[in-house]
Amino acid sequence: MPEPVKISPQYDEEEDVKQPERTGPERTEDRPSEERHGAKRKLGYFRAHPHAKWVILAVVVVLIVAGIFVWQYYSVRESTDDAQIDGHIDPISSRVTGTVINVLHDDNEVVQAGDLLVELDPKDYQVAVDRARADLANAEANAVAAKVGVPLTKATSSSQLTAADAAVKAAQRDIESAQARQNEAQANYAKASDDLKRMDLLIAKDEVSRQQYDAAVAANKAAKANVDEATAGIAAAESKAAQAQAQAEAARTVPEQLKVTQARAGAASAEVQRAISALAQAELNLKYTKIYAPVTGVLSKRSVEPGQVLQAGQPLFSIVNLDDIWATANFKETQLKNMKVGQKAKIKVDAYGKDFDGTVESIGAATGARFSLLPPENATGNYVKVVQRIPVRIRFAKGEDPNHQLRPGMSVEPTVYTK
Numbered sequence: 001m002p003e004p005v006k007i008s009p010q011y012d013e014e015e016d017v018k019q020p021e022r023t024g025p026e027r028t029e030d031r032p033s034e035e036r037h038g039a040k041r042k043l044g045y046f047r048a049h050p051h052a053k054w055v056i057l058a059v060v061v062v063l064i065v066a067g068i069f070v071w072q073y074y075s076v077r078e079s080t081d082d083a084q085i086d087g088h089i090d091p092i093s094s095r096v097t098g099t100v101i102n103v104l105h106d107d108n109e110v111v112q113a114g115d116l117l118v119e120l121d122p123k124d125y126q127v128a129v130d131r132a133r134a135d136l137a138n139a140e141a142n143a144v145a146a147k148v149g150v151p152l153t154k155a156t157s158s159s160q161l162t163a164a165d166a167a168v169k170a171a172q173r174d175i176e177s178a179q180a181r182q183n184e185a186q187a188n189y190a191k192a193s194d195d196l197k198r199m200d201l202l203i204a205k206d207e208v209s210r211q212q213y214d215a216a217v218a219a220n221k222a223a224k225a226n227v228d229e230a231t232a233g234i235a236a237a238e239s240k241a242a243q244a245q246a247q248a249e250a251a252r253t254v255p256e257q258l259k260v261t262q263a264r265a266g267a268a269s270a271e272v273q274r275a276i277s278a279l280a281q282a283e284l285n286l287k288y289t290k291i292y293a294p295v296t297g298v299l300s301k302r303s304v305e306p307g308q309v310l311q312a313g314q315p316l317f318s319i320v321n322l323d324d325i326w327a328t329a330n331f332k333e334t335q336l337k338n339m340k341v342g343q344k345a346k347i348k349v350d351a352y353g354k355d356f357d358g359t360v361e362s363i364g365a366a367t368g369a370r371f372s373l374l375p376p377e378n379a380t381g382n383y384v385k386v387v388q389r390i391p392v393r394i395r396f397a398k399g400e401d402p403n404h405q406l407r408p409g410m411s412v413e414p415t416v417y418t419k
Helices: 028-048 052-075 123-204 210-251 254-287
Strands: 077-079 083-093 096-103 116-120 289-292 297-300 317-334 344-349 354-363 389-396 412-417
Touching: 028 412, 083 412, 116 317, 123 210, 123 254, 317 354, 317 412, 344 389
Parallel strands: none
Antiparallel strands: 077 412, 083 317, 096 116, 116 289, 297 317, 317 389, 344 354, 344 412, 354 389
16 A cells, blocks of 8 residues: 655745744754745745844944944043042141131131231240340441441551661661760770879879869779760660660551451451341231231131240131132043143032032142052062052132132042044
8 A cells, every 4th residue: 555645834924923943853854945944934024024123234334333433532531520629728837826816817718819817926026036136236336436446546556667667777777876986985985094193103203283183083083984875875775776676577567457347347247147137036026926818718617816826837827819720620641642731631520419510730740549648569579460540630720719619638530532
């Protein structure tokens, strides 16, 4: 009897007819048939929806364009949330010791540069100024006297030297005159001695009178006295000459005496300068009893009260200058490849949810870790590579904060446009 013909189940392309579930092991020869059936189903779907492929193509194109746009958008922007606003906080302290008598401002007040903040008791410093002025007057008087003494000493010393030289010459002439008198007296004495010897011979023969002999004896004695007197005159003249020579030697020290007088005048002038400096310092200390604001800003951290005794250098206030603020952004080192000074930036302030314009002003010279209290030491053998951060200063554009809403310490999120 003939075998029955096996008829395979048919698949309708337009109707998705589910094939009977196979309970036995899958036959490898059936897989190509299933793949053909899947392809036919897809082909049937696109035949039923002819615009679907264009929609899919458009979606793919949009995704590619969007991806390119997103890549271009973020490739020229570098952002970080590790950033905050910074500014100058100027400490105000006393430069002198004193008692506070008046405090004119309080915390959070806006002050202008030059506004009076604190007054100290000025009495002690006023007394010091008066004393310094008196010392200056005394020093100036001494300096005037010393300066007048210089030409006076010069003139007096010169006249003394001239007189001494003249006295030396006169004493020398007196010596010569005394020597001449001595020579004359000795000559007279010699003549008188000779006359007396002749009288001795004549008186022995009674050829002369006794009176004549006595006269010869008297003349001899007188001549001897004249010789002694002339000798004493020479000694006196020599003594006067020695005295005149000593006076001349003393007078020849005029340059040294003049130098001494000029040195005294210089010392007096230096004392005047010292007194002037002392007066200037006393006046400065008096001026320091009034403490003024050095810059315009907002006062903070008041630590002074009336009646308090201040020491030099003791802090009183801090002034925050809100006209000079910037953002310090700690970017990763991998973000600095294309970052340069002068690039534009947007700064989002967390407190206001608002973006402010800015410009990259400078890039830090070292990482934040290098300026920490305990810098890392990578040579210990425990090295773990960590991405470092470098501070970048971003200056707010002029006029971005006219109402001074920004405060140092606020958190911000800056974005730098690198191209």
